[in-house]
Ligand SMILES: NC(=O)C1=CN([C@@H]2O[C@H](COP(=O)(O)OP(=O)(O)OC[C@H]3O[C@@H](n4cnc5c(N)ncnc54)[C@H](OP(=O)(O)O)[C@@H]3O)[C@@H](O)[C@H]2O)C=CC1
């Protein structure tokens with residue numbers, strides 16, 4: 323066991339489950355040190371308590387929060403203000419606050435808490451569910467190296483961790499937070515294309531899954547630039563160039579760049595909207 327601290331999750335959704343299951347699976351925190359709270363869904367708390375052995379009793383919400391060393395804010399950005407107003411009386415400046423809420427700034431969280439507890443803002447992604455998240459971390463004014471170390475330990479249990487300045491976290495959100503969805507959309511389109519050229523769905527799914535996996539591993543293991551890897555596949559007058567010509571003429575690169583820009587803009591807008 324690496325972290326000997328009580329962690330209370332405020333929010334019991336998909337992201338909370340991905341993180342707490344990673345912590346337990348990797349033995350970073352003993353399940354007895356974990357508590358989970360939500361707004362009203364008691365059956366969800368029961369499910370998490372049965373599945374992971376965490377403390378999840380709706381009637382003990384204020385007690386869990388008071389006694390926690392770390393509060394993990396895992397509610398939707400739109401619910402952050404109401405939630406912090408509800409729980410602030412049970413929080414104190416000796417706690418480490420870690421938020422996963424997209425767009426909500428550390429200043430905003432501190433203002434809502436009304437004290438100067440250290441705040442770390444994180445941006446994981448849904449691959450956390452299989453221990454392969456990419457998580458960005460940034461800190462508020464009171465966050466020190468020790469707080470980053472603790473947060474890194476937590477998020478390393480569900481994948482890779484990168485520390486960034488807060489000014490860059492909206493951009494990171496667009497790339498690694500939303501990125502899996504953009505990738506899945508590309509895969510959906512590949513599957514539709516595979517059907518168009520006469521492959522049956524199950525076979526096409528296997529072909530596409532393993533092709534994407536191999537290509538992703540090539541990117542990491544070969545150390546080559548993606549453009550070089552792409553060019554290596556293109557035979558003059560061959561199939562790949564025939565396909566790429568269509569992507570280029572249909573503005574594929576522009577579409578992806580505008581997509582990432584729009585996502586980053588929305589992260590910033592969420593921050594303003596909930597500030
Ligand atoms: N999905 C993704 O890819 C990523 C999401 N995130 C962030 O993670 C956060 C959580 O997302 P996700 O897990 O998908 O959300 P969910 O909607 O699955 O879960 C939200 C949880 O917040 C709880 N909640 C709301 N109000 C309160 C309250 N007052 N007190 C305690 N709990 C409360 C809800 O409880 P109840 O059900 O009872 O209403 C629910 O358990 C979001 O802020 C999102 O931006 C970050 C990175 C990636």
Ligand SMILES: O=C(O)[C@@H]1CCC=N1
Pocket residue numbers: 424495499500
């Ligand atoms: O779509 C969203 O707002 C969240 C943040 C990153 C992934 N999902």
